[in-house]
Amino acid sequence: MGKKYTIEHEVMYSEGDLNGTITLENLISVAILASEKQTAEMDRGNPYLQKQGLGWIITQYDLKITALPKVGETVKITTEATSYNRFFCYRFFQIYDENGKEIVLIRSSFALLNYKTRRSARVTPEIVAPFDSENTNKLLRFPPIEHFKIEPAQGQPYRVRFFDIDSNQHVNNAKYLTWMTDPLGMDFLTAYFPHYVNIRFEKEIAYGHEIQSYFKENATADKETPVMTQHKITSLDQQEVFAEAQITWQKR
Amino acid sequence: MGKKYTIEHEVMYSEGDLNGTITLENLISVAILASEKQTAEMDRGNPYLQKQGLGWIITQYDLKITALPKVGETVKITTEATSYNRFFCYRFFQIYDENGKEIVLIRSSFALLNYKTRRSARVTPEIVAPFDSENTNKLLRFPPIEHFKIEPAQGQPYRVRFFDIDSNQHVNNAKYLTWMTDPLGMDFLTAYFPHYVNIRFEKEIAYGHEIQSYFKENATADKETPVMTQHKITSLDQQEVFAEAQITWQKR
Numbered sequence: 001m002g003k004k005y006t007i008e009h010e011v012m013y014s015e016g017d018l019n020g021t022i023t024l025e026n027l028i029s030v031a032i033l034a035s036e037k038q039t040a041e042m043d044r045g046n047p048y049l050q051k052q053g054l055g056w057i058i059t060q061y062d063l064k065i066t067a068l069p070k071v072g073e074t075v076k077i078t079t080e081a082t083s084y085n086r087f088f089c090y091r092f093f094q095i096y097d098e099n100g101k102e103i104v105l106i107r108s109s110f111a112l113l114n115y116k117t118r119r120s121a122r123v124t125p126e127i128v129a130p131f132d133s134e135n136t137n138k139l140l141r142f143p144p145i146e147h148f149k150i151e152p153a154q155g156q157p158y159r160v161r162f163f164d165i166d167s168n169q170h171v172n173n174a175k176y177l178t179w180m181t182d183p184l185g186m187d188f189l190t191a192y193f194p195h196y197v198n199i200r201f202e203k204e205i206a207y208g209h210e211i212q213s214y215f216k217e218n219a220t221a222d223k224e225t226p227v228m229t230q231h232k233i234t235s236l237d238q239q240e241v242f243a244e245a246q247i248t249w250q251k252r
Numbered sequence: 253m254g255k256k257y258t259i260e261h262e263v264m265y266s267e268g269d270l271n272g273t274i275t276l277e278n279l280i281s282v283a284i285l286a287s288e289k290q291t292a293e294m295d296r297g298n299p300y301l302q303k304q305g306l307g308w309i310i311t312q313y314d315l316k317i318t319a320l321p322k323v324g325e326t327v328k329i330t331t332e333a334t335s336y337n338r339f340f341c342y343r344f345f346q347i348y349d350e351n352g353k354e355i356v357l358i359r360s361s362f363a364l365l366n367y368k369t370r371r372s373a374r375v376t377p378e379i380v381a382p383f384d385s386e387n388t389n390k391l392l393r394f395p396p397i398e399h400f401k402i403e404p405a406q407g408q409p410y411r412v413r414f415f416d417i418d419s420n421q422h423v424n425n426a427k428y429l430t431w432m433t434d435p436l437g438m439d440f441l442t443a444y445f446p447h448y449v450n451i452r453f454e455k456e457i458a459y460g461h462e463i464q465s466y467f468k469e470n471a472t473a474d475k476e477t478p479v480m481t482q483h484k485i486t487s488l489d490q491q492e493v494f495a496e497a498q499i500t501w502q503k504r
Binding site for chain 1: 270418424426437
């Protein structure tokens with residue numbers, strides 16, 4: 001296992017939604033903040049990679065959420081780069097509430113992108129050495145994301161805005177979760193919270209593009225049982241898939 | 253002048269845009285965070301007001317920006333409730349960079365809303381006493397916002413999303429500035445930064461509504477002179493005006 005690194009964060013009002021808990025988009029942003037601080041301290045941050053024409057891209061997240069951090073709550077976020085193989089690095093994040101109880105576990109997989117060739121690059125020991133990650137041949141297998149048939153008429157369009165993009169001119173990954181869950185609507189989003197999220201990123205989305213967000217709500221026997229929703233972000237013509245996800249929801 | 257209150261804030265990656273500086277939306281959210289902490293400490297926060305069926309609404313902001321806080325920078329935000337009259341409370345915010353230099357001055361005016369009648373309520377001494385604000389008959393006059401004729405075809409529509417709304421089920425005021433500036437486009441927003449912003453809020457916008465954002469760019473003699481843009485947020489049919497603003501931009 002890798003070196004652990006911990007930051008504290010007080011959830012701001014602007015990071016929460018109507019429920020008074022942090023949004024999925026901001027939950028992920030806060031987790032990534034912890035990993036950025038760790039990589040910067042070890043001189044393995046973006047400036048180091050950019051010199052080599054490289055950058056990290058996130059390929060998958062898997063979140064187990066017992067409770068969402070509340071607005072005003074100060075949480076601790078611990079991160080570690082657990083292991084790596086030739087093409088992927090795996091990083092875990094644990095979020096602890098004010099009583100020290102683990103409330104969120106995020107597992108993530110990153111790949112290296114060569115900006116010139118736009119192809120994935122080898123993960124070299126120099127890049128990961130400071131993190132004490134385990135070098136392994138094993139791939140971390142995330143649970144599968146089941147495909148579903150989209151109903152073209154039910155897509156909700158979103159235009160990529162200037163403030164959705166990051167310094168690489170692509171959409172910040174955390175944004176996809178907002179596009180995926182917004183179409184569920186207020187009644188749903190105030191009745192349930194995401195208990196398990198599994199999202200896979202397929203392609204980057206650039207400024208000015210328009211995407212469609214599709215979801216399918218899977219019926220349950222009664223309102224008390226967990227609800228599972230499936231999500232897909234596609235191009236307007238549905239020919240390109242940018243991301244897919246599966247979310248299990250529980251009653252708030 | 254009122255009691256001063258200061259918080260520190262490290263600008264997160266997710267609060268910045270492509271330029272690596274904080275967005276206007278997040279700049280305002282961080283300022284409001286300081287005032288919320290002060291009012292909570294003095295037991296004059298939202299729970300206190302809600303017991304009386306009241307809530308603050310922001311009517312106008314005026315921002316003088318010398319430099320925008322950068323991602324990774326830790327800034328200090330000082331706030332004070334400077335004065336009040338029967339209908340308005342005025343609050344100033346100063347933001348200081350890491351060298352202690354004042355880089356942003358925000359002046360704001362708040363009114364009290366009675367949630368039952370949806371009308372403005374009197375500002376009573378009990379509500380403002382702990383802040384040592386000056387009781388005055390004077391109204392703080394913000395510079396006027398000039399009207400402009402909108403070109404109906406040029407409106408950019410925005411649908412109010414679940415994550416745009418706050419715990420009062422209305423759009424967070426800071427969001428208006430994102431809707432106003434996004435239509436200026438990437439070339440503009442990477443070439444200029446907002447040096448002076450003057451925004452007046454006319455009406456609240458609720459979840460599910462769709463609005464139009466209009467702007468007018470005022471030509472200047474050459475590219476080096478400051479550029480002034482005018483902004484208006486209206487209902488889809490342009491019959492209702494939700495907010496108007498005027499922004500002076502400088503070369504980055």
